[in-house]
Amino acid sequence: MKDVLLEVKNASFSYKGGRIIFHDVNLSLHKGEIFTILGPNGAGKSTLLNSIVRLLKLNEGEILLNGKTITSMRERDIAKMIAYVSQSSMSTFDYSVREYIVMGRAAHIGIFGKPGKEDYAIADAIIEKMNIQHLSQKLYMQISGGERQQACVARALVQQPEIIIFDEPTSALDYGNQLKTLALIRELSEHGYGVIMTTHNPDHVILLGGTAGILDRGGRMKSGPAEEMLDETYLSELYRANLKLVYVDDVKRKACLAMRF
Numbered sequence: 001m002k003d004v005l006l007e008v009k010n011a012s013f014s015y016k017g018g019r020i021i022f023h024d025v026n027l028s029l030h031k032g033e034i035f036t037i038l039g040p041n042g043a044g045k046s047t048l049l050n051s052i053v054r055l056l057k058l059n060e061g062e063i064l065l066n067g068k069t070i071t072s073m074r075e076r077d078i079a080k081m082i083a084y085v086s087q088s089s090m091s092t093f094d095y096s097v098r099e100y101i102v103m104g105r106a107a108h109i110g111i112f113g114k115p116g117k118e119d120y121a122i123a124d125a126i127i128e129k130m131n132i133q134h135l136s137q138k139l140y141m142q143i144s145g146g147e148r149q150q151a152c153v154a155r156a157l158v159q160q161p162e163i164i165i166f167d168e169p170t171s172a173l174d175y176g177n178q179l180k181t182l183a184l185i186r187e188l189s190e191h192g193y194g195v196i197m198t199t200h201n202p203d204h205v206i207l208l209g210g211t212a213g214i215l216d217r218g219g220r221m222k223s224g225p226a227e228e229m230l231d232e233t234y235l236s237e238l239y240r241a242n243l244k245l246v247y248v249d250d251v252k253r254k255a256c257l258a259m260r261f
C-alpha cells in the first residue's frame with residue numbers, strides 16, 4: 001500500500017449545543033488516492049472537511065497528517081501539506097485573478113513576505129495549464145461564480161501541497177468545465193496528490209473511481225472502493241429517489257440515472 005498521507009480516526013463532531021453531526025468516522029488517504037464523499041444535503045460533508053483542516057475541533061477522535069496529530073502542528077505546516085478549496089470562497093478581493101491565485105503561495109512566502117518572480121512563474125504555469133489565461137487580468141470580484149471556482153482550484157494548486165481537499169469543486173461549473181475539473185483531479189492523483197472531494201453527483205464517483213465514502217443522514221460514514229460503494233438500492237435510499245445504475249456500452253461505464261417522473 002502506498003504512503004498514508006492523512007488519517008481520520010474515530011472522529012465525532014457536534015456544533016456547540018447541537019446534535020451530533022457525524023460520529024465514528026474513519027478514513028485514510030494515500031498518496032495518489034482520490035477519496036470522494038457523497039451524502040445528502042446537510043449530512044455533514046463540509047463539516048467533516050472543516051474538521052479535517054482544523055477549522056473545527058472534533059469532539060472525539062483525531063486527525064493525523066503524515067502520522068502527526070494535526071492539533072500539534074503549526075498552521076503554516078498544515079497549509080504546506082493541505083490545500084482546501086471550500087464552498088465559501090473569498091467574497092471580497094479587490095485585485096486581479098492572477099493576484100488571487102498567487103496568494104496561494106502564502107504558506108511558502110511567510111506572513112511578511114511578498115510573492116516573488118518564482119511565485120508568479122508557478123501561478124502563471126498553473127493558469128496556463130488550466131487554460132484560464134483569459135481570467136488572469138480580470139478583477140476577481142468581476143468574474144462569474146464558475147470562473148471564481150476555477151480560480152480557487154488554481155490557487156490550491158499553486159500552494160503545491162500534498163493533499164487537496166475540494167468541497168463540491170464542480171457545483172458552479174457548466175457541464176464541460178465539470179468534466180475538465182474531474183479530469184484535472186484525476187491527473188493530480190496520477191501525479192501523487194491525495195485528493196478528497198465532495199460531490200452530489202454519483203456519476204462523478206463513477207468517472208473518478210478510487211475510494212468513495214458515503215455519509216448518511218445519521219452521521220455514519222461507510223467507505224470502500226467506488227464501484228463497490230455505489231449500490232442502486234443504497235443510493236436510492238440515500239437520496240430518497242428512484243435511481244438506476246446502468247451500464248452504457250457507448251461510454252463504456254455505468255451511469256447513475258433517475259427514473260422519469
Ligand SMILES: Nc1ncnc2c1ncn2[C@@H]1O[C@H](COP(=O)(O)OP(=O)(O)OP(=O)(O)O)[C@@H](O)[C@H]1O
Pocket residue numbers: 015018021039040041042043044045046047048
Ligand atoms: N456553523 C454552524 N453552526 C451550527 N450548525 C451548523 C453550522 N454549519 C452547519 N451546521 C449544520 O450542520 C449540518 C451539516 O452541515 P454541512 O454544511 O456540513 O452539510 P453538507 O453535507 O456539507 O450539506 P450540503 O450538501 O447541503 O452542502 C446541517 O444540519 C447544518 O445546518
